Amino acid sequence: MLLKIESVTKKFGGLSAVSDVSLEVEQGTILGLIGPNGAGKTTLFNCINGTLAITEGKIIFDGVDISSKKSYEIAKLGIARSYQIVQPFGNMTTLQNAMVGGFCKTKIYKEAEEIALRSLELVHLDHKKDIIAKHLNLGERKKLEIAKALSTQPKLLLLDEVMAGLTPIEVQEMVRIIHSINASGVTLIIIEHIMEAIMSLSKRIIVLNFGKKIMEGSPEDVSNSQQVIEAYFGVEEEELDA
Amino acid sequence: MIKKLIVKQNSVLWIIAVGIIIVPFILPNRYFQDIAVMTFLWAGLATSWNLYSGYCNRLSIGHAAFMGIGAYTSTLLYLNFGISPWIGMLAGGALSALTALLIGGITLRLKGTFFVLSTIAFGEILKVMTITSTEVTSGALGLMIPFQPGFANMIWTGKIPYAILAWIYMLVALFISVKLEKSKLGYSLIALGENQEAAENLGVNSTKTMMTAFILSAVLTSFGGTIFSQYIMFIEPTSVMGLSTSINFILLAIAGGLGTAFGPMVGSFILTPVSNLLRGYLAGISGLHGFILGMILIIILLYRPDGILPQLKLLSKRILQKLDKPKKGE
Amino acid sequence: MEQILQVFISGILSGGIYALASVGLALIFGVVGLVNFAHGEYLMLAMYIAYWIFNIVGLDPYQSLLINLVVMAAIGYITFKVIMERVLDSDHSIQMLLTLALSMVLQNLALMFFKADYRNIRIDMTNDIMNIGFITLNTPRVLAFIIAIGASVLLYLFLQKTFTGAAMRAISQNGKAAQLMGINIKSIYCLAFVIGTTLVGLAGLLISPIYPAFPTVGASFSTLAFIVVVLGGLSSVPGAIIGGLFIGVIESFAGYFAGPAYQQAAYFLLFILVLIFKPNGLFGRS
Numbered sequence: 001m002l003l004k005i006e007s008v009t010k011k012f013g014g015l016s017a018v019s020d021v022s023l024e025v026e027q028g029t030i031l032g033l034i035g036p037n038g039a040g041k042t043t044l045f046n047c048i049n050g051t052l053a054i055t056e057g058k059i060i061f062d063g064v065d066i067s068s069k070k071s072y073e074i075a076k077l078g079i080a081r082s083y084q085i086v087q088p089f090g091n092m093t094t095l096q097n098a099m100v101g102g103f104c105k106t107k108i109y110k111e112a113e114e115i116a117l118r119s120l121e122l123v124h125l126d127h128k129k130d131i132i133a134k135h136l137n138l139g140e141r142k143k144l145e146i147a148k149a150l151s152t153q154p155k156l157l158l159l160d161e162v163m164a165g166l167t168p169i170e171v172q173e174m175v176r177i178i179h180s181i182n183a184s185g186v187t188l189i190i191i192e193h194i195m196e197a198i199m200s201l202s203k204r205i206i207v208l209n210f211g212k213k214i215m216e217g218s219p220e221d222v223s224n225s226q227q228v229i230e231a232y233f234g235v236e237e238e239e240l241d242a
Numbered sequence: 243m244i245k246k247l248i249v250k251q252n253s254v255l256w257i258i259a260v261g262i263i264i265v266p267f268i269l270p271n272r273y274f275q276d277i278a279v280m281t282f283l284w285a286g287l288a289t290s291w292n293l294y295s296g297y298c299n300r301l302s303i304g305h306a307a308f309m310g311i312g313a314y315t316s317t318l319l320y321l322n323f324g325i326s327p328w329i330g331m332l333a334g335g336a337l338s339a340l341t342a343l344l345i346g347g348i349t350l351r352l353k354g355t356f357f358v359l360s361t362i363a364f365g366e367i368l369k370v371m372t373i374t375s376t377e378v379t380s381g382a383l384g385l386m387i388p389f390q391p392g393f394a395n396m397i398w399t400g401k402i403p404y405a406i407l408a409w410i411y412m413l414v415a416l417f418i419s420v421k422l423e424k425s426k427l428g429y430s431l432i433a434l435g436e437n438q439e440a441a442e443n444l445g446v447n448s449t450k451t452m453m454t455a456f457i458l459s460a461v462l463t464s465f466g467g468t469i470f471s472q473y474i475m476f477i478e479p480t481s482v483m484g485l486s487t488s489i490n491f492i493l494l495a496i497a498g499g500l501g502t503a504f505g506p507m508v509g510s511f512i513l514t515p516v517s518n519l520l521r522g523y524l525a526g527i528s529g530l531h532g533f534i535l536g537m538i539l540i541i542i543l544l545y546r547p548d549g550i551l552p553q554l555k556l557l558s559k560r561i562l563q564k565l566d567k568p569k570k571g572e
Numbered sequence: 573m574e575q576i577l578q579v580f581i582s583g584i585l586s587g588g589i590y591a592l593a594s595v596g597l598a599l600i601f602g603v604v605g606l607v608n609f610a611h612g613e614y615l616m617l618a619m620y621i622a623y624w625i626f627n628i629v630g631l632d633p634y635q636s637l638l639i640n641l642v643v644m645a646a647i648g649y650i651t652f653k654v655i656m657e658r659v660l661d662s663d664h665s666i667q668m669l670l671t672l673a674l675s676m677v678l679q680n681l682a683l684m685f686f687k688a689d690y691r692n693i694r695i696d697m698t699n700d701i702m703n704i705g706f707i708t709l710n711t712p713r714v715l716a717f718i719i720a721i722g723a724s725v726l727l728y729l730f731l732q733k734t735f736t737g738a739a740m741r742a743i744s745q746n747g748k749a750a751q752l753m754g755i756n757i758k759s760i761y762c763l764a765f766v767i768g769t770t771l772v773g774l775a776g777l778l779i780s781p782i783y784p785a786f787p788t789v790g791a792s793f794s795t796l797a798f799i800v801v802v803l804g805g806l807s808s809v810p811g812a813i814i815g816g817l818f819i820g821v822i823e824s825f826a827g828y829f830a831g832p833a834y835q836q837a838a839y840f841l842l843f844i845l846v847l848i849f850k851p852n853g854l855f856g857r858s
Contacts, residue, residue: 051443072443075444075445076445081443087439089433089437089440089441090436099429103426103445105445106426112429151444152444300665301668348847348848352847352851355668358607360843363799364844366836367840370836489672492669492672493673528684529680529685529787531680532683533676536674536677537677539669539673540674544655544658
């Protein structure tokens, strides 16, 4: 197991945003994480990569207990994440953005540059390497999010709705990109609302609702589950249909 | 050839930075040579300030405190124990590093506004301490350094040796900045300034990064303080530690271009001579000089917050491209 | 014991002025989001206005109160329209540097026109004292305290009881939500800035019979006001009132026990301690 989450709970004040969630991710797989808005998916990401300190439970990554580690330490151990709301370093170029991640595992400029260039190629953004990040369009920024994370040379990559807001053609491209990242040996957890995309990417899907894990199974199991349909019912029905 | 020039804009700036040392040799008299010394010295100081605050976009407005530590350490060691200011300069640097470590430990974790306010508080505390410790520092009266020329005393009769010393100081600060821009530290620092959380998620250790840059900046600023005191041969708390001194670092850096290696130098090359000449000509009207500098700062902030350097780079790029075109037609 | 009480009361009296000088800063920070380093300069301007009206027209500061406040409001309005309005969306560093530059400009302007001389207003009341039991109080200081606290409380009531005040509080808590409620944010920003400069102007006017005017008089009050608002939780008006009184007392006792030179050191030390242990302010909510 690359990642093992043991009954993790995250409370804000009295409210549990994530409550008693356990899951395991096997090396080389793509795990899908779905659920209605406010189900605690992004909070779970924040707990995994150390942006938020967990209230209870344990997170083991690659044999190391990372429950109380800081986010930069976790990044060095090999977990990277992208943000749902893109967070480029606006005044740096695309390449420089990726190089910040590139310096995660090396101190040598040339090496960081090479790593960054490779990640930009992987997300088809190398032709924009000298553009200042704030001048990129949304699709390009989403790709940059991934390239930055990839540059830290992660073993596990957490992608938070990288397809939201993209055109259908861009979505197809993104699916291919995620496949190629996976093929290069990176394990992934992806949060996604676009069902078609997630079904084609993951063999295993976990459903969160109100901070709890309500189901885990194959895409077919999940889409046929009454419980899941109820969780979405009236809330985001159209997205399930999509 | 011209395409290469565009890419090599930094080389052009390096040529200017190195070549500028000719200027004090051809200046007609001590008055203008003095302006040259001040221009190099302020360029070095502003570049040192920029190392942390400029790249990280977190203003240290009490930074003159480190200049004061440098100036007072070397001066006190020299006056009381006859220790050469060269060694005093290193001692001042070490003390500044220690102070930066202490202050940074408390303030660097503070968010934006609180950080800025805390730097002012520390600067003021140090100033008040210097003023009140009259037995050691002779308080607000200041300290006079006796005129005993000699290399070991870092005191010379003419202005030229000072110009060379200040120029070397400027080049060192510049060299470190350029190195920083091409290093992990520099990338981490700029990323932190843009978005701390996102940077940390990419493996940037914000405490270590900020602390390293803060100490580096403090030590270099402190060196400038020693050179300043040996040149002026008189120091008092307000001139070396006051808020207006810190503001001058910032003014020069932002005029040239905040968070760029050559920006503070360009700012100083333009504004220090202007400022000194104004001071000379407008000496009759106290306040006018400061008023004009303040107005320049306001105008830059309102209309060119990126500073002059990016504008210059853009301009030179356009000119070079225009020169390039007819060649292609041939 | 009597002396301790005397020192305490004296601190409270100064504290009232510090509170008034600081509430405007807290308001401007809370509502407009500006860290106004030029805040003290408005106090300096009001002192000079009081001085010149007294010397040319012969009206003492209390008689010229209304004119002075109107002029201060106008100066605040002009500053906002000409400078601040342009940088509302800019980076915080740019905003801070801008107010720093503004303070530099105003100080030097005062130096150019009024020279570095200390200018005192000597009115009949300047040296008046009143005795309450065994405590001796200087009348202008008492008057200044009463008006200062009155004005600060009025501001607090304005924020609590009026629609505009509620709008200001809403913006202070959540600018974006307030915008959705259809509040004209820019005019609220402007009003908050004008109120802030007028109140610190009032503080300047109130101390003018007992404190000399000189070009850098505002700088020391700026520093003080910043410490007060940090103690009070940065954007809280009631916090600034309590913080002001607190600093006044601390300063008074430090002066009494350790000597005047350590007054400043005392509150800077307090400031650092607060930053280390309670970065949300001594009286601020976390």
